[in-house]
Amino acid sequence: xLPAVALIGRPNVGKSTxxxxxxxxxxxxxxxxxxxxxxRLYGFSRSGYSPFIVIDTGGLTGDRDDISRLMDxxxxxxxxxxxxxxxxxxxxxxxxxxxQYVADRVRRAGKQVxxxxxxxxxxxxxxxxxxxxxxxxxxxxxxxxxRGDGTDELVARIVAALPSPDEEDAPDNIxxxxxxxxxGRPNVGKSTxxxxxxxxERVLAADMAGTTRDSIYVSFSAEGRDxxxxxxxxxxxxxxxxxxxxxxxxxxxxxxxxxxxxxIMLLDxxxxxxxxxxxxxxxxxxxxxxxxxxxxxxDGLRGHDRGTIHSDLERRLPFLDFADMHFVSALHGSDIRxxxxxxxxAAEAARKDLPTARLNEVxxxxxxxxxPPVVRGRRVKLTYAHQGGQRPPVIVLHGxxxxxxxxxxxxxxINAFRKAFRLRGTPVRLQLKTGSNPFAGRxxxxxxxxxxxxxxxxxxxxxxx
Numbered sequence: 119x120l121p122a123v124a125l126i127g128r129p130n131v132g133k134s135t136x137x138x139x140x141x142x143x144x145x146x147x148x149x150x151x152x153x154x155x156x157x158r159l160y161g162f163s164r165s166g167y168s169p170f171i172v173i174d175t176g177g178l179t180g181d182r183d184d185i186s187r188l189m190d191x192x193x194x195x196x197x198x199x200x201x202x203x204x205x206x207x208x209x210x211x212x213x214x215x216x217x218q219y220v221a222d223r224v225r226r227a228g229k230q231v232x233x234x235x236x237x238x239x240x241x242x243x244x245x246x247x248x249x250x251x252x253x254x255x256x257x258x259x260x261x262x263x264x265r266g267d268g269t270d271e272l273v274a275r276i277v278a279a280l281p282s283p284d285e286e287d288a289p290d291n292i293x294x295x296x297x298x299x300x301x302g303r304p305n306v307g308k309s310t311x312x313x314x315x316x317x318x319e320r321v322l323a324a325d326m327a328g329t330t331r332d333s334i335y336v337s338f339s340a341e342g343r344d345x346x347x348x349x350x351x352x353x354x355x356x357x358x359x360x361x362x363x364x365x366x367x368x369x370x371x372x373x374x375x376x377x378x379x380x381x382i383m384l385l386d387x388x389x390x391x392x393x394x395x396x397x398x399x400x401x402x403x404x405x406x407x408x409x410x411x412x413x414x415x416x417d418g419l420r421g422h423d424r425g426t427i428h429s430d431l432e433r434r435l436p437f438l439d440f441a442d443m444h445f446v447s448a449l450h451g452s453d454i455r456x457x458x459x460x461x462x463x464a465a466e467a468a469r470k471d472l473p474t475a476r477l478n479e480v481x482x483x484x485x486x487x488x489x490p491p492v493v494r495g496r497r498v499k500l501t502y503a504h505q506g507g508q509r510p511p512v513i514v515l516h517g518x519x520x521x522x523x524x525x526x527x528x529x530x531x532i533n534a535f536r537k538a539f540r541l542r543g544t545p546v547r548l549q550l551k552t553g554s555n556p557f558a559g560r561x562x563x564x565x566x567x568x569x570x571x572x573x574x575x576x577x578x579x580x581x582x583x
Contacts, residue, residue: 120373121281122201123280124175124193124197124199124202126196126206127207128179129177131237132206132236132263135236135264136261136263140161140165160172160173161174162372162376162404165270167277170277171369171373176192178219194227199369201230201280201281202231204232204272205231205232207233209238209241209246213249213250225255231256233256233258237264238260295337296343296345297346298347298348298378299348299378300347300350301375303392305386306385306386307386307414307448307449308349308384311454312349314451314454315454316338335348336349343462345458375401379468379469380468381461383412384412384448385411385414387414387445390427391427396435403437406545406547410444411441411442412457413443414446414447415449416445416452440541440542441542441543442460442543444460460542461543465544477503477505477535480538481500481502498518498522498527499517500516501517501518503515511541512547512548512549515549516551516553517551518553521550531548
């Protein structure tokens with residue numbers, strides 16, 4: 119299970135900037151204005167080290183107004199979810215009473231704390247860190263989140279502090295089978311879907327939000343295959359996560375996504391597609407998980423309402439054209455088996471082996487049909503392709519100026535590979551490398567049939583000179 123790291127501190131110390139740096143995104147609002155982040159924000163680290171979940175939080179002020187108390191509660195929940203807490207301070211402003219207030223709170227939480235001195239641009243680290251030893255939180259890590267200075271060393275320190283896999287709290291006795299996580303907002307029908315697929319009441323289902331408090335692993339067999347369905351706690355809007363019993367819901371759902379072979383994303387046809395749905399789908403794709411989408415509670419909707427949902431899907435989720443979508447009723451069992459089948463096929467596609475010779479045939483055909491664009495007076499040249507990973511499939515492309523290949527052309531190539539290898543339901547990632555072909559001279563660039571054809575052509579040309 120992926121561990122979690124919470125970023126805390128008083129307002130405007132750079133927590134959101136560091137969050138964006140660690141996750142490689144721009145999800146957190148960043149501006150020189152205190153209090154921009156009020157709810158918790160979640161993301162996955164993108165460092166070269168072991169991955170972990172990153173939680174961005176609002177600034178702790180110690181004020182007693184309603185907004186400050188709600189923000190304090192959000193920080194408490196983030197700290198409770200986290201395995202390690204990174205407390206940020208401002209190296210330009212120096213030590214403040216606000217920093218001392220935060221340090222006192224985090225000490226009471228009993229979590230391992232790493233003190234991070236941010237905004238240390240162009241100053242000796244020892245000089246910047248000196249006054250913060252007064253907080254009594256061990257040696258500080260001195261960084262500049264905006265420039266990236268010291269962040270690699272900080273990540274290495276965070277990873278070293280995280281629990282090893284055998285130390286983490288993980289579900290016991292998880293059965294064997296294809297793991298499929300069922301995720302979505304609260305009360306969307308996840309537990310009802312799991313019960314219908316299994317054929318019995320294995321998990322609690324009720325018409326109230328937040329019934330499932332943890333991730334529940336349910337094994338069953340269908341059509342000769344073994345499955346493990348993971349019923350996750352509903353991921354609701356962070357501002358509404360306030361019950362103490364729900365404090366681990368989001369991290370555990372994200373851990374289930376990371377551990378799954380495929381994800382069934384369940385949407386509520388009667389409530390429409392929310393920002394939370396789009397955000398959650400983004401996290402699923404960020405982890406490269408195979409995906410099938412179920413639009414639940416489809417029964418009973420009138421033609422006009424169904425048309426509205428179809429329009430919303432096209433408008434809000436155009437990037438999901440590779441995933442199967444099923445209009446289902448978990449309550450009545452309508453079309454739920456095809457949804458499970460799509461999830462299984464997506465998981466199989468994510469682990470598919472892509473032969474090198476066939477990859478290069480597809481690349482050659484795609485380039486011939488639509489050549490890469492000319493950039494700075496030179497045409498981008500793509501010379502070789504091979505598989506670089508699975509779950510999701512990674513295709514490594516070699517050539518020149520590959521870093522200048524437009525996003526639109528990358529999408530074109532992904533679609534060509536997807537169609538050729540039937541990679542339905544899984545993200546496909548391109549890894550672009552500029553330079554000479556590392557496989558040049560190897561005969562396995564061509565299939566045996568292609569090699570024989572090439573040898574005959576050489577022999578014919580030589581005889582007829």
